[in-house]
Amino acid sequence: MNQQNSEEELLVYGYHPVAEAISTGKPIHKIILQSGDFNEHTKKLWFELKGTDYIVQRWPKFKLDKLTKGNHQGIIAFISPVEFAQLSHVVASVFEQGETPVLCWLDGVSDVRNLGAIMRSAACFGVHAVILPAKAGAILSADVVKSSAGAIYHVPLILSKSTQQTLQELSQLGVHIAAITEKAVEDIEQNQAENPTCLVLGDEGKGISREILEFADAQYKIPMKGGVASLNVSVAAGLVFYEWFRKINS
Numbered sequence: 001m002n003q004q005n006s007e008e009e010l011l012v013y014g015y016h017p018v019a020e021a022i023s024t025g026k027p028i029h030k031i032i033l034q035s036g037d038f039n040e041h042t043k044k045l046w047f048e049l050k051g052t053d054y055i056v057q058r059w060p061k062f063k064l065d066k067l068t069k070g071n072h073q074g075i076i077a078f079i080s081p082v083e084f085a086q087l088s089h090v091v092a093s094v095f096e097q098g099e100t101p102v103l104c105w106l107d108g109v110s111d112v113r114n115l116g117a118i119m120r121s122a123a124c125f126g127v128h129a130v131i132l133p134a135k136a137g138a139i140l141s142a143d144v145v146k147s148s149a150g151a152i153y154h155v156p157l158i159l160s161k162s163t164q165q166t167l168q169e170l171s172q173l174g175v176h177i178a179a180i181t182e183k184a185v186e187d188i189e190q191n192q193a194e195n196p197t198c199l200v201l202g203d204e205g206k207g208i209s210r211e212i213l214e215f216a217d218a219q220y221k222i223p224m225k226g227g228v229a230s231l232n233v234s235v236a237a238g239l240v241f242y243e244w245f246r247k248i249n250s
Contacts (some may be wrong), residue, residue, distance in 0.1 A: 010079045010141055013064075013072040015041035022054070027080040029140050029159075030055040034064055034074030042074040055134040055161065080140045085156035087166070090129045091173045091196070101175060101196040102244050105131040105160070107212060108203035109233055112138045116147020117234035118201075123151035125241035126248075131166065131198070134159045167215045170198050176217040179208050180240050182230050184219035188240055191220060193247035199240055204233050 012021045021028060031049065033042045035058040049056055064072050094101040104127050109115055115138040122130055138144065145152055160166040170177055175196045180188070191197075200216065202208035213219065222231065222239055231239070 010081055011067065011076055012079060013068050013070065013076045015045060015073050015075055018045065018075050018077045019048075021077055021079065022049075026077075027083045028054060029078040029080045030057060030134065032057050032059050032064065032076040032078070034058070034072075035060050039074055045075055053161065055159075057135065078139050078141075080157070081142070081145050082140075082152055082157055084159050085129060087129075087131070087158050087169055088173060090156050090158065091175060094128050099128075100194065100248060102127050102193075102241075102248070103129050103131060103158075103170075103175065103198040104237065104241070105166070105177075105198050105200045105212075106133075106137060106233075107200055107208050108133055108136045108206065109201065110136070110138050111204060111233075112141055112143040113147045114138070114204065114232065114234040116144045116149075116152070118237045119144070119148035119155055120151040121234070121238040121241050122155045123148075125238075125245040127155060127199075127241055127244075129156040129158050131158045131160050133163070134161045137203075163209065163211050167212065177212070177215060179213050179216040179219045180222070180236060181208055181213070181219055182221050184221040186218070186220050187223045188220045188243045189223075191243065191247065192218070193244045197244065199237075199244070201233055201237055201240070 012018050018031065031054055033046060033056060038046060064076055067076060091101050104122055106118065119130060175198050177198050177200060178191065179200045181202065200208055200212055222236060
């Protein structure tokens with residue numbers, strides 16, 4: 001069977017294994033089809049997935065070849081090590097437990113070790129869920145599991161398939177959006193942790209998207225002495241999570 005579940009990747013490749021993963025309800029992060037002209041298999045799967053909620057992207061052949069040693073037939077599916085949660089269900093569950101929701105939205109964080117470290121900090125400081133963009137950011141591989149020290153199994157993961165829809169849903173649920181950016185005026189100590197909050201941290205290179213920054217209810221920075229412009233995103237996440245944890249529990 002063309003399936004590779006090693007310590008390096010959690011992926012399925014080839015038409016029939018991917019179709020089986022879909023039919024059996026595996027938690028698929030995203031499906032990659034080879035770019036260029038469709039072959040028999042990629043064309044068939046493309047039409048089968050039209051109108052579904054699956055995230056489908058097209059990559060050049062050399063990128064698919066790097067990921068597999070077997071015949072991928074132009075098709076790869078990344079399988080998540082955990083089931084994905086629904087945003088509304090997570091927020092409702094937190095309220096039912098008498099707690100104030102604290103979520104984290106990673107806007108395109110692409111390094112798997114950073115993602116794993118952020119998951120670990122989230123578990124340590126009571127973050128109720130982590131939101132990931134479906135089309136960008138790190139692939140949920142075994143490296144994420146390892147770097148998280150198993151925390152990925154304890155903090156719900158939510159896929160954001162549309163930035164605009166996620167922003168609107170957070171607003172409808174009464175969750176404030178707090179963007180963490182070095183360009184902010186207010187320090188994180190000035191946060192309003194008593195409010196249900198979604199903390200947004202950006203890509204290591206590009207930062208938080210303008211769409212989120214413009215929609216955010218607040219923007220905060222981590223106060224630092226001069227010399228270094230910004231922190232590694234996983235370090236920044238740990239500091240921000242602790243600040244919310246400290247204030248909520250003080």
